Amino acid sequence: MRVLRIERLDRRGFGQAEVERQGRLRPVAVPYTLPGETVRAVLTDWRFKGHRIAAVQTVLERHPARIEPRCPHFGTCGGCTWQHIDYAAQVAFKTERVRDLLEAHGLPADVVRPAVGMDEPWHYRNKMEFTFAPDGAPGLNRLGHYDRPVPLDVCYIAHPHMFRMAAETAAWARAHGLPGYDKRRHEGLLRYLMVRRARSDGAVLVALFAARPPDDPALQAAARDWVARLQAAADEAGFRLAGLYWVAYGGLSDAVGYDDVRLLAGEGFLVDTLGGMRYRLLPQTFFQTNPVQAEALLEAALALAEPEPDMRAIDLFSGVGTFTLPLARKVSAAVGVELVPESVEAAWENARENAVPNVTFLADDVRRGLDRAVEHLGGRVDLLFLDPPRSGAGGKVMRKIGRLGPPVVIYVSCNPETFAPDVRELSAFGYRLVAVQPVDMFPQTAHVELVARLERAGRSSEQTPRNQAPDRS
Structure with a gap:
């Protein structure tokens, strides 16, 4: 049994403390705790993603935001990890997590807005x-x-x-x-x-x-x-x-x-x-699991994008068109690129169902598909959206975007840890991070998503290279 002081929250939302082992201070993860708390805990043999886990026996000093969990299964079921935290504090912690991650990667933290929370953070999953x-x-x-x-x-x-x-x-x-x-x-x-x-x-x-x-x-x-x-x-x-x-x-x-x-x-x-669009959902269809916050995420993305009727846009990792279709209604033409053929087929069906004629969907890897999308738009791209999986877009995709040089990039991220290094890749191409809007898609957990706007300094849509040879890198 040890008495531990919780110093901070780690990336999983666990409290983090330090214990002395073999003459060195080593980090230990302490689930269901908060920064500044003192707890009596037992070090277990269980390791979770590289860190040894300590099981709390007693909370000796409580954080003001600590509350009684609502669910009787909390602490054993892995579905929720933050029911012990007042919801307003959950939202604040998520805002700070995004700011801390950006600072750790040398990116500006002052562009991060307060996270958008829910009025009713229960029974939200669809x-x-x-x-x-x-x-x-x-x-x-x-x-x-x-x-x-x-x-x-x-x-x-x-x-x-x-x-x-x-x-x-x-x-x-x-x-x-x-x-x-x-x-x-x-x-x-x-x-x-x-x-x-x-x-x-x-x-x-x-x-x-x-x-x-x-x-x-x-x-x-x-x-x-x-x-x-x-x-x-x-x-x-x-x-x-x-x-x-x-x-x-x-x-x-x-x-x-x-x-x-x-x-x-x-x-x-x-x-x-x-977003005013109708989507047909099968068991295997990907769709946002929090419909209320999905609306907030979409609204934030479109607001940050500032689309205009004469713009031409590309949406990478477009899925079934949840961003592409609302975007297409605000621009002259839009192209979605998605690897999964079933999602592309569903996206075309959704475009027909919602009467969106100025959109095209390409079934391709995003790197190859980006070349095809640029060609489809006649070499001009005013606005580029991307919504990659948790692993991020990756350096090769981000550098390809940087070489293409669209004036505005809207990055929708379900994982701030991969978002930050992806965004750094664009810095070398003259892009600056203008705004970041976190959205709490999963209350009662540490997970946070975000949408960000990046602008390329001194670059207008008229200066975007046209009819250039496709970038095959």
């Missing part, structure tokens, strides 16, 4: 992926453990209708004696339960991921009973069940796979709205 425990009960994994799900009685970040589907599925699995999938032994049946809800009309879509399809008579009967139970629960609760899927995935990895997809009931898709 998609949940539950993992099945050995007894068939769906839950969420323990913090830092991919194979130790915690069965849940309640979940305060999911909409109640979504959790109702999980609870009914748990009762069904117990009634039929269907085991969860053991990720170490690769045995069992039930792997994941994905539940999506449309904010537009409250409809719900459910996909059950299993190790094999329901081909034998016993599983066929169980599948029919699952459909009946969930439909009855939806009718009782007063929402529409848009689709029930059984998805077989036989791979050994922990990823969500789609080997054999079977629609058991319903039309099989949701229609949701974002």
Whole structure:
């Protein structure tokens, strides 16, 4: 047992303290603590992303922002890590985290605006992926453990209708004696339960991921009973069940796979709205999981971009067009570049559904696709959006953007740690960071997203190179 003083929050939102081991002070991560607190803790043998973890036994000196967690599963379930922090303080900590990261990379921190928080930071998620425990009960994994799900009685970040589907599925699995999938032994049946809800009309879509399809008579009967139970629960609760899927995935990895997809009931898709656009959502469609804050993120991006009717724009990592389509309505032409063919197909469908004729989507790697997009726009690019995955765009993509030289770059980031080094790459090309707007997409966690505007000094759209040879680097 040790008494530890919490010095700061680390990048995962854990408290960080120092302990003396072998004559040296070494960092230790202390989950569920706050800076300035003194705690009595036990050093564990568990390491999480390189740091040894200390388990808090008693909080001796409390931070003023410490509150009682709302959820009875907090501290064991890994879904939330910040329920012990007052929400206003959560938002403030996220603002400071972005500022600290920029300063650490030699970038200006004074351009960071206060993070946009939520009026109601509970029940905000429109998609949940539950993992099945050995007894068939769906839950969420323990913090830092991919194979130790915690069965849940309640979940305060999911909409109640979504959790109702999980609870009914748990009762069904117990009634039929269907085991969860053991990720170490690769045995069992039930792997994941994905539940999506449309904010537009409250409809719900459910996909059950299993190790094999329901081909034998016993599983066929169980599948029919699952459909009946969930439909009855939806009718009782007063929402529409848009689709029930059984998805077989036989791979050994922990990823969500789609080997054999079977629609058991319903039309099989949701229609949701974002930024005045309608989007068709299947189980595998990527879509922002916090619809309220997704609107805030989109509004911030368009406000920072300041699009004009005569502009030509490119959107890299365009997905199903969630930024490309609203942007296209404000400029003369827009091109989205996306690697995943299914997302590109969905983007074209979304463009037709929303009557956006001045947009083109290219299925390509962003480096090659950027050349094609420039050619499609006649060599002139006034505005460039990018919304890369958590790993960031990477140096090669950022340098390619820098050589292209669009006057304005709008960078939407789901990971400030990769955003900062990406932005530094553009500094060598005369870009300066003008504004950064953090958005709290995931209350009760340390995760923060942002949108930023970069401008190239002394460069106008008329000076953008035209008809130049494509940059193949």
